[in-house]
Amino acid sequence: MRVVVIGGGAVGAAVALFLRQRGGAAVEVLVVEADPTLARSSSALSAGSVRQQFSNAVNVQMSRFGHQVITEADAWLGVDGAPVPVGWVPGAYLFCAGAAGVPVLQHNHAVQRQAGADVALLRRDALAARFPWLHTDDIALASLGQSGEGWLDGEAWARALGAKARALGAQWRHDRVTGLHLQAGRLVAARLASGEVLAADAFVNAAGPWAGAVGALAGLPVPVHARRRTVFMMTCPTPLPPTPLVVDSSGCWFRSEGRGFIGGWSPGDGDADPDDLPLDQPDLAQFEDRLWPAMAHRVPAFEALRVQQAWAGYYEVHPLDHNALIGAHPHCANFWLCNGFSGHGLQHAPAAGRGLAELLLTGGFETLDLSAFSPQRVLTGQAFVEQAII
Ligand SMILES: Cc1cc2nc3c(=O)[nH]c(=O)nc-3n(C[C@H](O)[C@H](O)[C@H](O)COP(=O)(O)OP(=O)(O)OC[C@H]3O[C@@H](n4cnc5c(N)ncnc54)[C@H](O)[C@@H]3O)c2cc1C
Missing domain, CATH: 3.50.50.60 (FAD/NAD(P)-binding domain)
Incomplete structure (x- = not known):
């Protein structure tokens, strides 16, 4: 064959x-x-x-x-x-939900636990104690990966x-x-x-x-559909410990990358998301319009964020x-x-x-x-x- x-x-x-x-x-x-x-x-x-x-x-x-x-x-x-270097860094995702997102997070948590995932739900107090640099006033519940997550x-x-x-x-x-x-x-x-x-x-x-x-x-x-997503590489002069990959209810995500951070924004329902936008033109305006306000809200130290670089790739979306x-x-x-x-x-x-x-x-x-x-x-x-x- x-x-x-x-x-x-x-x-x-x-x-x-x-x-x-x-x-x-x-x-x-x-x-x-x-x-x-x-x-x-x-x-x-x-x-x-x-x-x-x-x-x-x-x-x-x-x-x-x-x-x-x-x-x-x-x-x-x-x-x-021969050894196979894939650049694996153990890490964790932290999905944050406001009050409206709590039922979905709880449902997902039950599914994940049943499928063998090592995840924990954290209420606001526990979250604030675990990640003191995080602004938690508007987070009702968060889901944290305890093992089996990371980046490569x-x-x-x-x-x-x-x-x-x-x-x-x-x-x-x-x-x-x-x-x-x-x-x-x-x-x-x-x-x-x-x-x-x-x-x-x-x-x-x-x-x-x-x-x-x-x-x-x-x-x-x-x-x-080929839907462009822009990823920003950033540094922050205010010292912070390494962060998990935080998925914010605003549609933004960010995580530590080396001594800096990477992050991006995904359009939600009702946001324009055209096909085949040029890859050599990352959407730089997204930083000021979407990412920075959301990141600085979630982590006050990110008020001082600086963009070092940005790139764009296509999500292969099955709508x-x-x-x-x-x-x-x-x-x-x-x-x-x-x-x-x-x-x-x-x-x-x-x-x-x-x-x-x-x-x-x-x-x-x-x-x-x-x-x-x-x-x-x-x-x-x-x-x-x-x-x-x-
Ligand atoms: C910004 C961004 C962030 C992402 N983050 C994550 C993440 O954190 N975790 C995760 O799991 N996934 C992530 N993804 C998704 C992930 O990258 C893709 O799902 C995955 O790489 C798809 O792999 P693929 O081999 O199908 O496609 P590709 O890697 O795009 O490979 C397809 C290949 O097909 C070739 N090709 C196309 N047409 C032809 C043709 N006619 N003839 C011959 N060759 C052809 C292309 O040259 C290309 O090399 C992300 C994607 C983007 C863009």
Whole structure:
């Protein structure tokens, strides 16, 4: 069997890795990546953070597997015994809720605990005692990860997954898929920018924010949108201890990064969030308009924040429910989707890659049941909503 994987970011690399690990030499895996520098990929431009705090148990379980692969990277991803540096920094997420957000936080907490996550709810007094630098007057409840969370270097992570896939026999092709040829309802070949035509038995769409464009090459809709997110790197002259990744009810988030901080803002319901805004133009106005006021409100010491740098990357948003699409395209049984992670795909790449490989090779899930992510739900409009979206 021959499988062409379109896209060699963290997700495409993980799919390739697990196809070879599960299928062995009987499965020829060819990853086509348009830009081997990964310079515009979401994997390289992400905030690289890993959490256990989701509203759906399966997302918690996917993150727990991702965390396992990260923290045991030498064992999972090592090649010839060499260490695998992915820049892992253990940390924690702190989700803060005002009075209106308490029921959601409590519901999510119950789901997370049941799924094995090590999380604790803190009322205002406990929160203020634990984080004296935090302004807590308008926080009714917060959820703190106690272990199993942190951050890593997204590009190093994608490259480590790719290196292991290669060591297992997957091949990489530096080229762009410019055409997909459908015959009698099945994909039969991919045309590359170089002019080469790759015939295969199965094709995996792992093109991240460009998943919709790849689907369009075959006339097969993939409802994933490239939504720009700007990340600011900041310093603060007022000394502060390292902070967890604070998710504020204002839509802002921030965390320690080295001796400074990174942070950003995500549009909420009712905020404009257009597709395909240029990546080389981070939305610098967001700092003054959104981030700084919210951060200075939450941490008074941040009144003195200074921006050092900013960058932008694309979230690959699946607007129906902000959950991934994992499985065969509803209109084409050998066009496999691994898309739409909506801002949490770096940590879910191993579980998604493993699950897609199982489904493609055996027709079912063998480890974690990912059937809730079936792309069939796009046809029926039956949303599988993830509420803990950042
Ligand atoms: C600012 C920001 C912060 C984020 N923070 C986090 C976080 O904290 N934690 C987390 O888990 N996730 C986070 N994410 C999301 C995460 O980065 C993505 O979910 C994940 O990287 C998606 O990986 P991917 O491999 O699907 O896509 P990508 O990494 O974008 O890879 C897709 C690849 O496909 C290639 N490609 C596209 N079209 C073609 C074609 N026609 N032919 C050949 N190749 C093609 C591209 O060149 C690209 O390299 C964040 C994302 C952003 C932008």
